[in-house]
Amino acid sequence: MLNKDYKLITEKLVVWIQQKVKEAGCKGAVVGLSGGIDSSVTAALCKKAFPENTLGLIMPCESNPEDQKDAKLLAEKFEIEYKKIDLASVFNSMLDVVDLVDDQKLSLANIKPRLRMTTLYYYASLNGYLVVGTDNRSELKLGYFTKFGDGGIDLAPLGNLVKSEVREVARVLGVPEKIITKAPSAGLWAGQTDESELGITYEEVDNYILTGEASSKVKEIVDTLEEKNQHKLALPPIPSF
Ligand SMILES: Nc1ncnc2c1ncn2[C@@H]1O[C@H](COP(=O)(O)OP(=O)(O)OC[C@H]2O[C@@H]([n+]3cccc(C(=O)O)c3)[C@H](O)[C@@H]2O)[C@@H](O)[C@H]1O
Ligand SMILES: Nc1ncnc2c1ncn2[C@@H]1O[C@H](COP(=O)(O)OP(=O)(O)OP(=O)(O)O)[C@@H](O)[C@H]1O
Numbered sequence: 001m002l003n004k005d006y007k008l009i010t011e012k013l014v015v016w017i018q019q020k021v022k023e024a025g026c027k028g029a030v031v032g033l034s035g036g037i038d039s040s041v042t043a044a045l046c047k048k049a050f051p052e053n054t055l056g057l058i059m060p061c062e063s064n065p066e067d068q069k070d071a072k073l074l075a076e077k078f079e080i081e082y083k084k085i086d087l088a089s090v091f092n093s094m095l096d097v098v099d100l101v102d103d104q105k106l107s108l109a110n111i112k113p114r115l116r117m118t119t120l121y122y123y124a125s126l127n128g129y130l131v132v133g134t135d136n137r138s139e140l141k142l143g144y145f146t147k148f149g150d151g152g153i154d155l156a157p158l159g160n161l162v163k164s165e166v167r168e169v170a171r172v173l174g175v176p177e178k179i180i181t182k183a184p185s186a187g188l189w190a191g192q193t194d195e196s197e198l199g200i201t202y203e204e205v206d207n208y209i210l211t212g213e214a215s216s217k218v219k220e221i222v223d224t225l226e227e228k229n230q231h232k233l234a235l236p237p238i239p240s241f
């Protein structure tokens with residue numbers, strides 16, 4: 001890993017969040033708590049930045065019940081105010097009204113993060129908070145997020161840290177080791193893990209980002225996804241005439 005001072009980076013991220021929220025004329029942060037490391041780190045940073053004005057939302061949507069337990073563990077450890085909002089009934093109402101066809105798995109699965117985004121913006125608006133996202137540099141490089149779902153956010157404090165660096169910040173903050181070491185998962189369907197879906201490991205992705213070195217297989221996967229998903233990081237194209 002890079003020889004960086006992650007304690008200093010953690011402190012600077014807290015100040016950065018405070019500044020960005022204040023610049024927006026807002027007074028706090030709302031974060032989706034999945035029980036995964038990215039949201040745990042993001043929520044812990046927000047709590048340090050806004051001790052009285054940080055809200056965590058646990059939003060299961062036919063998700064693994066273990067994840068909710070980890071999300072609660074995190075919220076309790078850092079004394080983060082949280083609410084649980086089960087989105088399964090909302091998701092199922094969507095299934096009742098849209099056309100269902102074969103081969104729709106990802107199209108349907110992507111509804112879940114978009115329902116979470118809608119819920120986060122509701123609470124942001126109610127409280128005068130910003131929606132603080134959890135996307136890290138590795139996910140942003142790959143475009144490995146749902147457009148206007150977990151990509152629909154106001155700030156991305158982890159956006160300059162690759163996944164392995166997020167783990168370093170997690171250790172500085174005291175995120176439970178159980179959360180740090182569990183397999184990254186979008187949790188969109190049973191058994192999904194990021195690395196099995198991507199076909200490469202975060203270690204390989206992070207190495208490639210940080211050093212430019214990778215096997216031809218890793219380069220091919222990362223470069224292809226980066227190009228395919230560029231649109232997720234840009235404003236919608238607008239005619240110039
Ligand atoms: N060139 C282009 N210019 C403008 N827009 C373009 C476009 N190509 C596609 N699009 C639009 O983008 C849509 C496809 O993007 P999107 O809807 O995001 O869908 P897509 O990229 O196909 O799927 C999202 C991926 O992110 C993963 N994910 C999601 C959520 C969380 C996490 C996690 O790590 O926790 C990971 C998920 O497992 C899946 O692999 C298309 O349906 C189309 O509307
Ligand atoms: N069940 C959930 N409840 C609340 N928020 C969720 C839930 N599932 C996903 N999210 C939100 O979507 C974000 C993107 O998920 P992602 O899986 O990339 O992050 P993570 O779960 O925190 O970490 P990891 O990538 O290691 O699983 C989460 O960080 C969280 O903010």
Ligand SMILES: [Mg+2]
Nearest residue numbers: 034036185186
């Ligand atoms: Mg996850």
